[in-house]
Amino acid sequence: MQIGSLVIPEVAVLAPMAGFTDLNFRLLCKEQGCGLVYTELVSASCLLREVRRSLRLVETDPRERPVGVQLYGADTDQLAEAARWVEEHVPCDLIDLNMGCPVARIVSRGEGAALMREPALVERLVRAVSDAVTLPVSAKIRAGWTDSEINAVEVSRAIEAGGGQAVAIHARTRAQRHEGSVDFSLLAEIKKSVKIPVLGNGGIRDAEGALRMRNETGVDAVMVARGALGNPWIFRHIDEAWHGRVPRMPSQQERLEMLERHLRGCHNSSAQWAQKERERASAEGRAVASMRGHLLQYVSAGGGAREFRRQLNDLHTVDDALYAARAAILNDLDDPLHSVRPIPLSPGATRQ
Numbered sequence: 001m002q003i004g005s006l007v008i009p010e011v012a013v014l015a016p017m018a019g020f021t022d023l024n025f026r027l028l029c030k031e032q033g034c035g036l037v038y039t040e041l042v043s044a045s046c047l048l049r050e051v052r053r054s055l056r057l058v059e060t061d062p063r064e065r066p067v068g069v070q071l072y073g074a075d076t077d078q079l080a081e082a083a084r085w086v087e088e089h090v091p092c093d094l095i096d097l098n099m100g101c102p103v104a105r106i107v108s109r110g111e112g113a114a115l116m117r118e119p120a121l122v123e124r125l126v127r128a129v130s131d132a133v134t135l136p137v138s139a140k141i142r143a144g145w146t147d148s149e150i151n152a153v154e155v156s157r158a159i160e161a162g163g164g165q166a167v168a169i170h171a172r173t174r175a176q177r178h179e180g181s182v183d184f185s186l187l188a189e190i191k192k193s194v195k196i197p198v199l200g201n202g203g204i205r206d207a208e209g210a211l212r213m214r215n216e217t218g219v220d221a222v223m224v225a226r227g228a229l230g231n232p233w234i235f236r237h238i239d240e241a242w243h244g245r246v247p248r249m250p251s252q253q254e255r256l257e258m259l260e261r262h263l264r265g266c267h268n269s270s271a272q273w274a275q276k277e278r279e280r281a282s283a284e285g286r287a288v289a290s291m292r293g294h295l296l297q298y299v300s301a302g303g304g305a306r307e308f309r310r311q312l313n314d315l316h317t318v319d320d321a322l323y324a325a326r327a328a329i330l331n332d333l334d335d336p337l338h339s340v341r342p343i344p345l346s347p348g349a350t351r352q
């Protein structure tokens, strides 16, 4: 796939996911052969005010490139200004515009998925941003607003007309949020309707699912979101399957090692971004809490999640989280020695 001058040989990319696809996780996916990563969505207006949390969201690393920065907003001047700011301050390869976020707080301001109802504004926004930067510009959209307002073909054409160089489609409507069926026929129709690269998104949980979407729709690349949680290997699996090889599943040991690197990386960056003494003291607890979703998935893939899920909210230190995850994953091997070991709690934590 080629987005403007950006060449992406791999067939699978990582979708942006607020609260999950931070720099640490993106680097792990990249190591496993992910072709392109995106920062989590960030508000154009917050970025221009240089709100500290937004600055953290657009932190990138040379090892993860190519990386796209995803912005949201519905004001042409503000979005263009924010894109210019990104091009100047953030080492990155692509500006992506979010037009699919279903959250009420965002759509009530006419942003995110609300833009699906405004194709003319979509074209103006993409044109304003494309004119403001030299980086390629893309957009991530939905199938439509509701089942009776499916208009992703029209919106994709508007993106292309505005100078957008790629379009990613989460093939569910805003009304579906993140559940329900994914419309492959719509992806195939969009692929036939525009010349820019089309990335298909929605419901991919394994290599087989990725290949099915690619083969049945003809999209240029597949975009994986929740299928990558606690499972950065999915990108290697997709690549292996794409080249006709049988995907090699990670061993329990590899699963534990990846989980530990992820957790420690998350703790380090939480500590790095802590400004005040109080924030530094709570950095570890916040890092473990922010990793809960990933941790559960790392453990679930091995099958030992029931007990771990129960313990999750009581884990406040990296060591406790690692100990509990190790026990849960190794329990899966039916090792009686591991299955009876108690889970230690950090000082101050209470068992419910």
Ligand SMILES: Cc1cc2nc3c(=O)[nH]c(=O)nc-3n(C[C@H](O)[C@H](O)[C@H](O)COP(=O)(O)O)c2cc1C
Pocket: 015, 016, 017, 018, 019, 020, 039, 040, 041, 070, 098, 100, 101, 140, 170, 178, 201, 202, 203, 204, 223, 224, 225, 226, 227
């Ligand atoms: C927790 C969560 C956070 C998300 N954050 C973003 C985001 O920041 N930007 C975006 O374009 N989409 C976001 N999405 C949507 C995903 O990128 C993707 O479109 C959606 O999850 C469907 O793909 P899946 O079925 O493979 O998970 C988010 C989804 C989830 C579940």
